[in-house]
Amino acid sequence: xxxxxxxxxxxxxxxxxxxxxxxxxxxxxxxxxxxxxxxxxxxxxxxxxxxxxxxxxxxxxxxxxxxxxxxxxxxxxxxxxxxxxxxxxxxxxxxxxxxxxxxxxxxxxxxxxxxxxxxxxxxxxxxxxxxxxxxxxxxxxxxxxxxxxxxxxxxxxxxxxxxxxxxxxxxxxxxxxxxxxxxxxxxxxxxxxxxxxxxxxxxxxxxxxxxxxxxxxxxxxxxxxxxxxxxxxxxxxxxxxxxxxxxxxxxxxxxxxxxxxxxxxxxxxxxxxxxxxxxxxxxxxxxxxxxxxxxxxxxxxxxxxxxxxxxxxxxxxxxxxxxxxxxxxxxxxxxxxxxxxxxxxxxxxxxxxxxxxxxxxxxxxxxxxxxxxxxxxxxxxxxx
Numbered sequence: 341x342x343x344x345x346x347x348x349x350x351x352x353x354x355x356x357x358x359x360x361x362x363x364x365x366x367x368x369x370x371x372x373x374x375x376x377x378x379x380x381x382x383x384x385x386x387x388x389x390x391x392x393x394x395x396x397x398x399x400x401x402x403x404x405x406x407x408x409x410x411x412x413x414x415x416x417x418x419x420x421x422x423x424x425x426x427x428x429x430x431x432x433x434x435x436x437x438x439x440x441x442x443x444x445x446x447x448x449x450x451x452x453x454x455x456x457x458x459x460x461x462x463x464x465x466x467x468x469x470x471x472x473x474x475x476x477x478x479x480x481x482x483x484x485x486x487x488x489x490x491x492x493x494x495x496x497x498x499x500x501x502x503x504x505x506x507x508x509x510x511x512x513x514x515x516x517x518x519x520x521x522x523x524x525x526x527x528x529x530x531x532x533x534x535x536x537x538x539x540x541x542x543x544x545x546x547x548x549x550x551x552x553x554x555x556x557x558x559x560x561x562x563x564x565x566x567x568x569x570x571x572x573x574x575x576x577x578x579x580x581x582x583x584x585x586x587x588x589x590x591x592x593x594x595x596x597x598x599x600x601x602x603x604x605x606x607x608x609x610x611x612x613x614x615x616x617x618x619x620x621x622x623x624x625x626x627x628x629x630x631x632x633x634x635x636x637x638x639x640x641x642x643x644x645x646x647x648x649x650x651x652x653x654x655x656x657x658x659x660x661x662x663x664x665x666x667x668x669x670x671x672x673x674x675x676x677x678x679x680x681x682x683x684x685x686x687x688x689x690x691x692x693x694x695x696x697x698x699x700x701x702x703x704x705x706x707x708x709x710x711x712x713x714x715x716x717x718x719x720x721x722x723x724x
Contacts, residue, residue, distance in 0.1 A: 357426065363377055424485055425485070574679075662700050688702055
């Protein structure tokens with residue numbers, strides 16, 4: 341078996357779930373269980389060997405298998421070392437060939453109560469299990485992630501209506517290395533290439549996350565200006581100044597970018613958080629106090645905190661979002677000065693929520709949106 345972090349892995353949670361599921365199915369068929377499960381991870385691709393932790397038949401005729409997640413060496417990811425359990429059993433009667441049941445620690449869609457699995461997660465099971473299910477038989481898989489409920493508190497699942505655990509929402513086999521040094525090097529390479537190109541005007545939009553990368557063009561921000569930043573905002577800010585960028589827009593979800601307002605310029609949660617503290621400090625400066633301030637601090641996420649505050653004090657919530665955006669711009673300038681960059685780089689901030697609505701712009705962010713040709717948005721705190 342591969343040890344976590346051994347470099348033999350680098351896979352997303354759906355892949356480890358599929359490996360445990362296939363091992364459980366082998367046990368259910370009373371076959372020898374492969375210590376490394378041969379999985380097809382993409383249509384038309386070759387087979388890759390994914391290690392499992394253990395597998396065994398159970399007294400009730402079912403079979404249980406476990407896999408231990410490994411996102412790969414050098415990757416900061418909360419799934420590292422996470423155990424995934426899958427219990428397989430045969431079903432009687434008519435119905436689909438496969439039924440999935442989310443157990444403890446598996447995120448469910450609050451509106452329906454169904455386990456939250458991406459289309460890719462379901463395809464993995466179809467590609468790798470269906471041929472092992474005899475004609476006329478039906479298979480049930482019970483999924484359990486013992487630490488899932490606890491770890492889900494460190495994610496934004498609840499903002500998307502997913503509760504009780506981790507969602508199996510990966511859309512690809514390999515872990516995206518947004519927190520790894522390789523991702524920074526890639527972004528730096530793209531930045532330098534653009535800055536060296538003829539006609540470079542000194543404009544850049546650092547986009548934080550896939551949602552931002554999708555939303556920015558919809559607002560009219562030119563695709564040629566967009567650069568996905570991942571979590572390495574501080575080094576990219578300094579590199580942008582060194583490369584001759586003169587106008588830079590930070591475009592990201594409010595629950596991530598708020599860290600910059602607290603002086604945290606590497607935004608992966610494994611390295612630093614402090615979002616609740618930054619939020620409540622800025623809210624106190626806006627006049628929030630007492631039990632309202634305590635509730636804001638106790639909210640499970642920035643998204644939830646701001647949404648609840650908006651329901652009770654909409655004008656204050658709008659002012660708070662605007663203060664957050666302005667603080668991001670101010671702290672970004674201070675960060676640049678602390679790294680010897682006191683040149684003419686203007687930094688603006690635009691914040692959107694988990695429903696991909698623009699909610700706030702800093703003073704510079706509002707100017708840069710207009711300068712870059714983006715569609716008009718409402719004043720800070722409003723919808724696009």
